[in-house]
Amino acid sequence: xxxxxxxxxxxxxxxxxxxxxxxxxxxxxxxxxxxxxxxxxxxxxxxxxxxxxxxxxxxxxxxxxxxxxxxxxxxxxxxxxxxxxxxxxxxxxxxxxxxxxxxxxxxxxxxxxxxxxxxxxxxxxxxxxxxxxxxxxxxxxxxxxxxxxxxxxxxxxxxxxxxxxxxxxxxxxxxxxxxxxxxxxxxxxxxxxxxxxxxxxxxxxxxxxxxxxxxxxxxxxxxxxxxxxxxxxxxxxxxxxxxxxxxxxxxxxxxxxxxxxxxxxxxxxxxxxxxxxxxxxxxxxxxxxxxxxxxxxxxxxxxxxxxxxxxxxxxxxxxxxxxxxxxxxxxxxxxxxxxxxxxxxxx
Amino acid sequence: xxxxxxxxxxxxxxxxxxxxxxxxxxxxxxxxxxxxxxxxxxxxxxxxxxxxxxxxxxxxxxxxxxxxxxxxxxxxxxxxxxxxxxxxxxxxxxxxxxxxxxxxxxxxxxxxxxxxxxxxxxxxxxxxxxxxxxxxxxxxxxxxxxxxxxxxxxxxxxxxxxxxxxxxxxxxxxxxxxxxxxxxxxxxxxxxxxxxxxxxxxxxxxxxxxxxxxxxxxxxxxxxxxxxxxxxxxxxx
Ligand SMILES: Nc1ncnc2c1ncn2[C@@H]1O[C@H](COP(=O)(O)OP(=O)(O)O)[C@@H](O)[C@H]1O
Ligand SMILES: [Mg+2]
Numbered sequence: 001x002x003x004x005x006x007x008x009x010x011x012x013x014x015x016x017x018x019x020x021x022x023x024x025x026x027x028x029x030x031x032x033x034x035x036x037x038x039x040x041x042x043x044x045x046x047x048x049x050x051x052x053x054x055x056x057x058x059x060x061x062x063x064x065x066x067x068x069x070x071x072x073x074x075x076x077x078x079x080x081x082x083x084x085x086x087x088x089x090x091x092x093x094x095x096x097x098x099x100x101x102x103x104x105x106x107x108x109x110x111x112x113x114x115x116x117x118x119x120x121x122x123x124x125x126x127x128x129x130x131x132x133x134x135x136x137x138x139x140x141x142x143x144x145x146x147x148x149x150x151x152x153x154x155x156x157x158x159x160x161x162x163x164x165x166x167x168x169x170x171x172x173x174x175x176x177x178x179x180x181x182x183x184x185x186x187x188x189x190x191x192x193x194x195x196x197x198x199x200x201x202x203x204x205x206x207x208x209x210x211x212x213x214x215x216x217x218x219x220x221x222x223x224x225x226x227x228x229x230x231x232x233x234x235x236x237x238x239x240x241x242x243x244x245x246x247x248x249x250x251x252x253x254x255x256x257x258x259x260x261x262x263x264x265x266x267x268x269x270x271x272x273x274x275x276x277x278x279x280x281x282x283x284x285x286x287x288x289x290x291x292x293x294x295x296x297x298x299x300x301x302x303x304x305x306x307x308x309x310x311x312x313x314x315x316x317x318x319x320x321x322x323x324x325x326x327x328x329x330x331x332x333x334x335x336x337x338x339x340x341x342x343x344x345x346x347x
Numbered sequence: 348x349x350x351x352x353x354x355x356x357x358x359x360x361x362x363x364x365x366x367x368x369x370x371x372x373x374x375x376x377x378x379x380x381x382x383x384x385x386x387x388x389x390x391x392x393x394x395x396x397x398x399x400x401x402x403x404x405x406x407x408x409x410x411x412x413x414x415x416x417x418x419x420x421x422x423x424x425x426x427x428x429x430x431x432x433x434x435x436x437x438x439x440x441x442x443x444x445x446x447x448x449x450x451x452x453x454x455x456x457x458x459x460x461x462x463x464x465x466x467x468x469x470x471x472x473x474x475x476x477x478x479x480x481x482x483x484x485x486x487x488x489x490x491x492x493x494x495x496x497x498x499x500x501x502x503x504x505x506x507x508x509x510x511x512x513x514x515x516x517x518x519x520x521x522x523x524x525x526x527x528x529x530x531x532x533x534x535x536x537x538x539x540x541x542x543x544x545x546x547x548x549x550x551x552x553x554x555x556x557x558x559x560x561x562x563x564x565x566x567x568x569x570x571x572x573x574x575x576x577x578x579x580x581x582x583x584x
Contacts, residue, residue, distance in 0.1 A: 237419065238448050238500070
């Protein structure tokens with residue numbers, strides 16, 4: 001391997017890692033606020049790519065039906081829980097939030113698709129359509145078991161991932177998609193070619209991380225999310241509802257995952273089940289950061305991306321084997337190093 | 348009925364064990380009411396239940412509203428605020444952010460700066476440490492922050508669970524002076540304390556809780572001179 005090839009692989013690895021970093025940051029966000037290790041974020045990324053591809057070819061994406069179905073389920077779950085706790089007078093508000101709002105998004109996107117002539121508009125439509133999925137899943141699946149152990153929540157998250165893959169097959173079909181490159185720009189640094197798409201991926205990852213940081217530091221809503229993550233009881237005593245924080249965290253995380261889906265779609269062919277490896281690698285990156293540190297998980301995700309890039313040069317059939325095998329010692333080391341953190345989070 | 352808070356025949360159990368048994372208690376607007384009693388008298392348990400953090404039997408009304416219909420956050424929005432024995436600060440966040448979050452439940456956040464200055468005026472130490480993480484504060488400063496954060500919510504009724512717990516005598520005096528000075532804000536206070544003398548000297552009305560039951564209650568100055576209480580809690584002074 002000479003210097004140019006190494007440089008090329010490094011550029012490729014950083015770009016891939018930046019994609020994982022977006023999903024990893026979303027994973028950390030959800031975990032710290034809700035204690036759920038939300039494996040299905042990879043699926044959200046894949047579904048965004050599939051949605052965008054459908055919109056690009058002026059087809060109605062399966063996501064429309066998926067969101068509508070989830071909205072109905074979420075509303076029924078909420079109505080059931082209101083009935084059980086004799087709070088049925090809150091039913092109109094529940095209908096607004098869990099039924100009408102998501103359906104309004106579905107309707108608006110459905111109406112706008114035939115007129116979406118510009119790629120940025122189509123991307124925004126895809127992101128808007130993907131955003132309700134995770135919050136609705138939270139209401140249906142995780143809210144009823146919110147006080148369960150981290151392990152229980154993880155097992156349910158894995159099960160949810162498989163359910164989503166099944167739904168993905170129903171709503172999107174088995175064909176893979178690849179979207180148009182977002183830019184044809186290309187440059188090189190010291191003889192190493194840098195595709196514009198890679199540059200765009202890295203810039204987007206930096207921009208969204210920065211936005212999230214600003215949100216946490218400079219808005220009351222951002223602070224309330226951190227408060228929920230740091231001390232749930234303390235937050236509740238200030239009037240901060242953990243369930244509401246959870247919804248906001250899922251929305252923000254979905255934007256991160258969605259953006260990563262948009263960025264990866266021109267580089268890799270995405271199928272209904274491509275989300276698993278994206279989610280798993282992002283999760284591994286997040287673990288390197290102890291599941292609680294944003295910079296740590298971004299660095300971890302970049303590392304996974306680089307590892308994958310160099311591994312695929314050595315043997316592309318075995319790249320995932322090499323990636324995950326190399327990570328075992330790191331994860332072992334992390335699990336010893338972060339014992340105390342785990343216990344704190346568990347309370 | 349014009350009481351601010353009415354606790355009527357409230358019982359709280361841990362599993363099969365009745366911890367709080369049939370307790371009734373009242374706080375009138377503007378009053379400071381003390382609940383005193385030895386360690387393990389389930390004072391904390393009663394306060395957590397009042398706040399909605401533990402299930403209870405019986406009835407609690409706040410400004411005429413039955414609290415059974417409100418969750419913890421709903422109670423905070425109505426103006427009921429607890430500074431728990433465990434403080435529950437946001438340890439990894441700055442002093443300033445803790446105070447800002449104190450005002451989270453308020454609809455009117457426009458005079459936030461003025462309120463923050465008011466807290467800093469009461470506790471100048473917090474101003475000095477405003478950018479420091481709450482977890483790095485000393486015990487006394489933490490208690491000040493917990494109090495300041497609660498004041499940021501502009502509560503109508505403030506429940507303070509052992510504000511003097513584990514603090515040096517000098518700081519205990521400072522905390523009680525602050526509590527007494529809250530009268531001028533018109534906020535009602537339910538003050539839970541093991542430091543019975545200081546609590547009764549600050550309060551209008553006192554309740555004595557022992558093993559889950561109210562064993563005595565009345566105007567604070569009459570309790571302070573009660574021979575039985577003097578021998579049990581107050582000591583000669
Ligand atoms: N989660 C719990 N489960 C069972 N018993 C508890 C629990 N919390 C407190 N207790 C019991 O309640 C009593 C202490 O109550 P607490 O409200 O803390 O009293 P105080 O505040 O007056 O010191 C103790 O006897 C303790 O055993
Ligand atoms: Mg106590």
